[in-house]
Amino acid sequence: MTKNSFQPRRNLAHEIAVQLRRDIISGTFKPGEALAEPMLAERFGVSRAPVREAMIELERAGLVQFETTGRTRVRTLEEKDITEIVEARIALEAMGARLAAIRWTAEDTRWIEKSIMSQEKAATGVKFSQLDIAMHEYIMQCSGNERLVTLWQFVRWQFEMALTYIHSLQQKMAPDLRSFSVMGHRNVLKPLANRQPETAAKVMAQHIKDSIEWYTPEISEPPPTAKATRSGKRPIPAK
Amino acid sequence: MTKNSFQPRRNLAHEIAVQLRRDIISGTFKPGEALAEPMLAERFGVSRAPVREAMIELERAGLVQFETTGRTRVRTLEEKDITEIVEARIALEAMGARLAAIRWTAEDTRWIEKSIMSQEKAATGVKFSQLDIAMHEYIMQCSGNERLVTLWQFVRWQFEMALTYIHSLQQKMAPDLRSFSVMGHRNVLKPLANRQPETAAKVMAQHIKDSIEWYTPEISEPPPTAKATRSGKRPIPAK
């Protein structure tokens, strides 16, 4: 695997961005919710400057959106957004798999096999998703294309946020979904290990398309409107 | 064509980012060159705050890079970078063409035909490239996937920057290169107009791959090292 040489600034702003990203993905801040700079500054115990920079970093990751007035809100998630995210994932990961197949090593195979074994043992849907995403990330990095990985990261976080709003994953995972996904992963590994770029691309695209078929029917909860989530000042959780 | 609903903050920072992007793409600031915030603040007649935000926006577009110390430099361009950019373009634009073919309209066909006619009349390589990129952008927006377009924009600016360092484009365009490119565009239009997604994706990928084959042999100038460009305080050009 080729290492990704991208290194973000290691300043306060980045730390806050990481923390805030976690909060958004985990649902602490809900879609449509306003993110006021003074509020966040107090929450993290810093001034507004680093918060502002963190906002920009999150906007680029597609987790928040700026209004024309300058206000920032957590990005809302609708049917169309899921479609877009998946289409973007397919575009990037198909190419990622294609390139990864070219440079694939025996060590990479071992890594994936180990990951698949962990996936089979994952107790919850959440845990499984984490392992799933980690595996996809590994393959992307095997592509050796730093830019492709960077672009993928943006989609990845949006995807993780979407997963939070898919109910079924929050509970114990359906055995058939798990075995289906694992089978998909085995199918992906095969052309990679055999160094068949075109097949790897095709199988990866199909795998992503398939796995989302299992999820989407479950996206029942309509994203709460901004008004609904803002009503009543939510107490600021302790840092 | 579906309109892209993304709207950036319309503040000073964004204006500076746009201007600075132009300066980098046009070669006013050269790869490896340090971009000090006070210097840019003076150049644009603003304080450091908007400049800082502009830097983050440019970093996301891949035009500048942060060092671990916090310094910002114009991103360097090497052989590998061109490869990465092209691979990313293929990934995104193949998917873009695939989706665009689904929603393609007669109006879109007219737009492209008009663009191709302009391309045939373009006097310089630079002008041709602009029309070329505009056409690719149009197709991306026809995909109807806002996220795909956003991701593509990042690669696009890096690609434009790379073009600046391809000498042949700066001069009068070789007739055979032009007719070759135009033919490629006609080939792309066909499956789009016929609404053949898979063919459109394949042809678009091939077209990008082909057109870069014509360029790359010309990338002879090694990117100047940071040291070379920093020697002697370059006078700040008037705004």
Place this chain on the structure above:
DNA sequence: CACGACGAAACTGTCGACACTATTCTTTCT
């Protein structure tokens, strides 16, 4: 002459302040 240490200059990260604008609440009039 090369090289390392020291001091000066420059740059970044963060903060608090202020003007201006958007939003919310209150009051008044129909």
Place this chain on the structure above:
DNA sequence: AGAAAGAATAGTGTCGACAGTTTCGTCGTG
């Protein structure tokens, strides 16, 4: 009571300042 107008509250955009750190230039020494 409902709507419109105005006041108060909250938030954004930008600035200048300061501490800490890096970088650059210079001087002294082997």
